[in-house]
Amino acid sequence: MEKNKKEKTDSQADTQAHIQAHIQTHIQTRLITSGRGEDESSLPPVLYPATAFENPSLAEANRMSSDPNETRLYARYGNPTVDAFQKAMAELEGAEKSRAFSSGSGAVATLILGLCETGDHIVAQSQLYAGTVSFLRFVAERLGIEVSFIDGMSSGAFVEAVNKKTRLIFVETPANPQLGIVDLSELAEIKGPIKVVDSTLAPPVVQTPLKFGVDLSLHSATKSIGGQNDATLGVLSGSAELLNWLWTPSVLLGANAAPSEAYKGLVGIRTLGVRQERQCASALKLAKWLEGNSLVESVSYPSLEAHPQYELAKKQMSSGGSLICFDIKDPEINSRASKFFDCVKLAKLASSLGGPETLVTGPAFTTHVDLTEEEMKEAGISKGTVRVSLGLEHVDDIIADFEQALSAIK
Numbered sequence: 001m002e003k004n005k006k007e008k009t010d011s012q013a014d015t016q017a018h019i020q021a022h023i024q025t026h027i028q029t030r031l032i033t034s035g036r037g038e039d040e041s042s043l044p045p046v047l048y049p050a051t052a053f054e055n056p057s058l059a060e061a062n063r064m065s066s067d068p069n070e071t072r073l074y075a076r077y078g079n080p081t082v083d084a085f086q087k088a089m090a091e092l093e094g095a096e097k098s099r100a101f102s103s104g105s106g107a108v109a110t111l112i113l114g115l116c117e118t119g120d121h122i123v124a125q126s127q128l129y130a131g132t133v134s135f136l137r138f139v140a141e142r143l144g145i146e147v148s149f150i151d152g153m154s155s156g157a158f159v160e161a162v163n164k165k166t167r168l169i170f171v172e173t174p175a176n177p178q179l180g181i182v183d184l185s186e187l188a189e190i191k192g193p194i195k196v197v198d199s200t201l202a203p204p205v206v207q208t209p210l211k212f213g214v215d216l217s218l219h220s221a222t223k224s225i226g227g228q229n230d231a232t233l234g235v236l237s238g239s240a241e242l243l244n245w246l247w248t249p250s251v252l253l254g255a256n257a258a259p260s261e262a263y264k265g266l267v268g269i270r271t272l273g274v275r276q277e278r279q280c281a282s283a284l285k286l287a288k289w290l291e292g293n294s295l296v297e298s299v300s301y302p303s304l305e306a307h308p309q310y311e312l313a314k315k316q317m318s319s320g321g322s323l324i325c326f327d328i329k330d331p332e333i334n335s336r337a338s339k340f341f342d343c344v345k346l347a348k349l350a351s352s353l354g355g356p357e358t359l360v361t362g363p364a365f366t367t368h369v370d371l372t373e374e375e376m377k378e379a380g381i382s383k384g385t386v387r388v389s390l391g392l393e394h395v396d397d398i399i400a401d402f403e404q405a406l407s408a409i410k
């Protein structure tokens, strides 16, 4: 009897351990459990707005001043709320470490200025967020860092462009705005340069680039991770060695995240799973509906079978993401394309993505306006290109809105 009881207890313990291990493998659960301090009983994240903390002694202050993990010296160096956000992101990305920045662009700038020097070479794809292209063109090249832009969707293009001086390969997948997909396994095989993937358009739950063997994953957490259009925040995840190295440039550039923004990032993480589930399902339904509209020239969405990299997207992403892109047929006839933005009623004209409201924008006039005509062509952007970020409304209401807007511009 005693023996049976013990066996039962052991097997119950095993079951519990198994359940626990199983639970911990689901990212939807980690979205809720990550970034919590062991002694923290507050359910919501705790905001430490402090910019400075009292130091225990001069010797401790001395040690803290050069410790990239220190959170209680001075907010530009580190802060407990920022640290909680970083720990949550590292857990979600499957990374040794994450570092939070004042914006996605702050992460891009720190990465390039922190890792590259005059004489170095960067390989970047042509299809990137335009702010990143501008940084590479106007800042990196001015500092004597050579940049080669290549077609990221073309197999073998990255490896071909790499030379002995290549320090960094900069990738964005899915790429803004036409949603081309870069093969992450192929990228990971390139030895030597540091490979960074801007995964802003596919947050954790949709894509975790480090799983494929690349070095760094980058997000503008201003978008889906924050998720409410109220946080300006960036994050890089990867090895502790790389992220500790980037701490000094980040402190000196003033690029580390503010505590209030990291707090909003943590709040956003808790609902990221359900938001993405709804937004991605809506994106797929709207994309399929657009495919059947006579005024639509083409639709790009990674989960559409017609997407040229549909199979690759299925391998790398759990869904197609919350962004779609389509081109209006003959956009200049009766100023059709610009009228579309006047005619939508529920969807709002705004240049962001990942929030609760469905947003539309014309990349040629807004997000990518700084590109030359040639660069726009390479990025697949025309005057009729419409980028849609699906929000949390009922998708049938969004479809009805698009239907009336497309009918109005015929």
Ligand SMILES: Cc1ncc(COP(=O)(O)O)c(C=O)c1O
Residues within 6 Å of the ligand: 103, 104, 105, 106, 129, 131, 172, 176, 198, 200, 201, 219, 220, 221, 222, 232, 233, 234
């Ligand atoms: C793919 C991508 N990366 C980086 C950024 C820059 O992020 P932030 O606006 O937070 O600086 C953006 C902004 O739109 C983006 O879309």
